Structure formats: structure tokens, C-alpha cells
Amino acid sequence: xxxxxxxxxxxxxxxxxxxxxxxxxxxxxxxxxxxxxxxxxxxxxxxxxxxxxxxxxxxxxxxxxxxxxxxxxxxxxxxxxxxxxxxxxxxxxxxxxxxxxxxxxxxxxxxxxxxxxxxxxxxxxxxxxxxxxxxxxxxxxxxxxxxxxxxxxxxxxxxxxxxxxxxxxxxxxxxxxxxxxxxxxxxxxxxxxxxxxxxxxxxxxxxxxxxxxxxxxxxxxxxxxxxxxxxxxxxxxxxxxxxxxxxxxxxxxxxxxxxxxxxxxxxxxxxxxxxxxxxxxxxxxxxxxxxxxxxxxxxxxxxxxxxxxxxxxxxxxxxxxxxxxxxxxxxxxxxxxx
Numbered sequence: 001x002x003x004x005x006x007x008x009x010x011x012x013x014x015x016x017x018x019x020x021x022x023x024x025x026x027x028x029x030x031x032x033x034x035x036x037x038x039x040x041x042x043x044x045x046x047x048x049x050x051x052x053x054x055x056x057x058x059x060x061x062x063x064x065x066x067x068x069x070x071x072x073x074x075x076x077x078x079x080x081x082x083x084x085x086x087x088x089x090x091x092x093x094x095x096x097x098x099x100x101x102x103x104x105x106x107x108x109x110x111x112x113x114x115x116x117x118x119x120x121x122x123x124x125x126x127x128x129x130x131x132x133x134x135x136x137x138x139x140x141x142x143x144x145x146x147x148x149x150x151x152x153x154x155x156x157x158x159x160x161x162x163x164x165x166x167x168x169x170x171x172x173x174x175x176x177x178x179x180x181x182x183x184x185x186x187x188x189x190x191x192x193x194x195x196x197x198x199x200x201x202x203x204x205x206x207x208x209x210x211x212x213x214x215x216x217x218x219x220x221x222x223x224x225x226x227x228x229x230x231x232x233x234x235x236x237x238x239x240x241x242x243x244x245x246x247x248x249x250x251x252x253x254x255x256x257x258x259x260x261x262x263x264x265x266x267x268x269x270x271x272x273x274x275x276x277x278x279x280x281x282x283x284x285x286x287x288x289x290x291x292x293x294x295x296x297x298x299x300x301x302x303x304x305x306x307x308x309x310x311x312x313x314x315x316x317x318x319x320x321x322x323x324x325x326x327x328x329x330x331x332x333x334x335x336x337x338x
Contacts, residue, residue, distance in 0.1 A: 003103040006031065007039050011048060014058045021055035038101055038108055042119050044234070047223035053194065095285075097125075113137075113317075114285040115171060115217055115262045137174060137289055143315040144293060147182065147300045156338045160210035160257070160299040160331025162186040163203060164292065165242075167193040167216020167235070167262075175213075175292035184299045193217065197241040201249045204256075210331040211257040211298055214242050214275075215291045218262035220283055227283060228268065236266035240273040247274030254328050259294050262286065267324060277325030280318075287317035294323060301330025 006029055013020050013028070025036045040056045043049040049056045097109035097118065107125060109118045113136050150157055162184060166172035169190045179186035187207050191199060193216045204212065217235060224232035230240060239260045250256035253276055260270045261279035263286055270278035277294050279286050297312040309327045316323050 003039070003106070007043060010036075010039055010043065010056075011058075014049060014056065019052070019055055019057040023054070025055075038103070041117065042106075042108065045117065045119055045219070045222075047221040099125075111263075111285070111288070113287055115168070115215070115288055116219070116285050117217060137178065140178070140289060140293060140315070144182065144296065147297065152338065154336060154338055156335045157300075158333040158335065159184045161208070162211045162213065162295050162299055163207050163209035164188045164213040164295065165191055165196055165200065165203070165215070166213070167191065167196075168288075171215075171288040174288055178289055178292045179296065182296045182300070184296055186295075193235040193238045196238060197245050200242050200245050204246060204249050209256075211259065211295050212246055213291045213295050214239055214246075214258065214260040215262050218265045220264045227266070230266045230269045233264070233266050235262065236269060239265060240269050243270060243273040243275050253326065257295075257298050257328070257331065259291050259298075259325075261291075261323075271324070271326070275325075276328060277323055279323050280321070281324045282321040284318050284321050286322040290316040290318070290323060294325070298331055300332055302332055302334060303329050304334075305329060 009029065010020070010025060013025070022033055022036050022040070025039075026033050029036070040049060040051055044051050044056070049058060095114060095116070096112040097116075097120075098112055099107050100110050101108045102122070105122050107120055107122055109120060111117070162179060164172065164175055164179070164186055166175065166188065167190070172188050172190055176186060176188045187203075187209070189203060196214055196216075200212070200214070218239070219234050220227060221232050221234070226232055230237045239262075243258055243260050246256065246258055253274070257277075258275045259277045260273075260275040261267065263280065264283045265279045267278050267281045267283075276298075279290070293315050294312060297315060298307065301307045301312075306327050307330050309325060313320050313323055313325070
């Protein structure tokens with residue numbers, strides 16, 4: 001069974017039953033569990049299903065509308081492209097993706113530098129130029145360099161401590177490398193977005209951070225219109241619930257700084273839930289390091305005066321379109337003598 005036919009059958013089963021498990025779909029369609037999970041991810045990205053733990057349900061009450069019926073197929077040696085870097089034409093060639101898997105003429109993609117999953121026809125991808133198949137984390141060096149411009153001849157400094165919870169292990173590793181480079185203490189955890197709220201207070205009590213980052217992946221469903229409805233986002237509701245749990249643990253925005261969200265997240269509801277900083281005011285994508293840049297800026301800002309919020313946000317890749325927040329003091333103590 002070709003992928004488009006399989007996904008059509010998945011949607012027909014969902015239309016009939018309302019909910020199906022990954023295991024049941026795997027047995028019915030005679031394909032592996034990972035294949036079913038990729039199918040459900042692609043269908044969710046198109047806005048036709050809602051992923052749940054272990055399965056999926058229809059995201060719309062209307063009768064099934066066939067989204068994949070006439071996609072053309074090619075007989076490329078597709079496997080050789082997996083893991084390669086490509087530039088997407090539909091993203092104006094300015095977004096680099098790693099090809100995660102290929103089925104038929106469609107590739108499942110993960111952003112190299114933006115916190116984004118996507119799918120695309122192979123016809124809409126260009127091979128990245130030589131030298132583009134790497135992250136651009138070093139591009140932040142100039143933006144954050146002033147944070148390390150401290151008078152260490154007479155004074156010593158105690159930056160705020162960071163707990164970084166990320167739904168993506170690869171992006172977390174890059175953020176932890178960034179924290180180390182910036183000389184701030186940070187703990188990292190990889191948790192699926194939907195379970196962060198269950199575990200966050202346990203780790204807050206154990207690690208007692210000054211700053212907590214809650215991030216991973218998110219997006220606004222393509223076929224929805226109301227951007228103010230948190231249910232129209234992949235993971236914003238999970239981020240909001242995690243924020244509420246953290247804010248119940250520590251109510252003061254000055255004692256626990258919360259940075260939350262990912263690409264296209266419901267900015268207003270995350271701020272309302274209790275975040276100090278959140279994405280994404282203009283529902284744009286954000287860079288993999290953007291939450292870490294904000295956290296580091298707070299960690300290296302003095303407790304004695306309000307932070308320059310405009311300057312902090314300007315250090316991120318997409319500036320005020322990608323992240324916004326509220327003005328508070330920083331978290332760093334200054335000591336004397338050294």
C-alpha cells in the first residue's frame with residue numbers, strides 16, 4: 001500500500017471510530033509502529049487529526065476530506081537523501097531542514113535552526129549549498145558578547161541558575177552547549193511536551209532554579225482560523241499547564257522566571273498563564289537557541305535594576321516577532337572583593 005492510500009485509510013478509520021491506537025493501525029495496515037507515527041504526524045501537521053498518547057482522533061467533525069489523493073510519486077532512490085540538508089522553496093529557501101524520512105515523493109523534515117517539523121514534496125526542496133549543512137549557533141556570539149563584558153578585576157558574579165526542559169533532545173544539547181559557553185549553570189531535561197506539567201514541580205523542588213525554560217515543538221494548525229484559541233495549537237496548552245504548575249509552586253515573577261513556548265506558540269495565553277517571556281507574538285517560528293538566549297540574558301542581568309527588555313529580545317533571531325515578555329529585575333548577584 002502506498003503512503004497516500006494508507007493515510008486515506010487511516011482517516012477513514014478515524015471517521016468511523018473517532019479514535020484509533022497506533023498499535024491497532026499498525027496491525028490493520030501491516031506496517032511498523034514508526035511508520036504509523038510518521039503518518040499521524042503528517043496528518044496532524046495538515047490539521048486533520050489530533051495526536052494523543054498512543055493514538056489519534058479526528059481534529060474536525062466534518063466528513064473526511066481527502067488531503068493526499070493525487071500526490072504524484074517518483075521512484076527516486078529516496079533513502080540516500082535521509083539525513084541530508086535541504087532548503088525549502090515554500091519557505092523562500094531561507095529555512096534549512098534535515099530530511100528525517102521519505103515516503104513516495106514526500107519528505108518529513110526537521111528544522112536545522114528553527115524549532116519546526118514540516119513535510120514537503122521533494123519537488124519543493126533544493127539541495128543546500130556546501131557549508132550550509134550545519135547549525136548557525138555561532139551567529140549569536142556578537143549578539144550576546146556584551147553579557148560577558150563584566151569587570152572581573154575587583155568583583156565576582158553569581159548568575160542565576162537555569163532549568164531547561166525541552167521536548168527535543170537535539171535542541172536541548174545545543175542549548176546546554178550555549179549555556180556552558182556563556183558560563184551559566186544550567187540543568188537540562190528532555191520531556192515530551194504533554195508530560196512537562198506532570199513532572200515540573202518535582203524538578204523545581206529538587207533543583208531550585210531561578211529560571212525555568214519550557215520549550216520543544218509547537219505550531220498553529222493550518223486549517224484553523226482563531227489564533228486566540230489555545231486548542232488550535234499543537235502544544236501550547238501543554239506549555240500553559242506547565243507554566244501554571246510552576247507558578248503555583250512560586251507565584252512571584254521576580255523569584256522564578258519562566259520562559260515558555262516554541263514555534264508559532266500562543267503567546268497571549270502563555271503570558272496569561274504566568275510566563276515572564278513567551279513565544280510567539282506574531283506566530284512566527286523561533287530559533288532553536290532563542291529560549292536559551294533569553295534565559296542567559298536573565299541569568300547575567302543584575303538583581304539590582306530592571307532589565308532592558310528591548311535589548312534582551314533583540315538578541316534573539318526573530319526579535320519581537322518571535323518572543324515577548326514583561327519587565328522585571330535580573331537574577332545575578334555581584335560580590336566584592338574578588
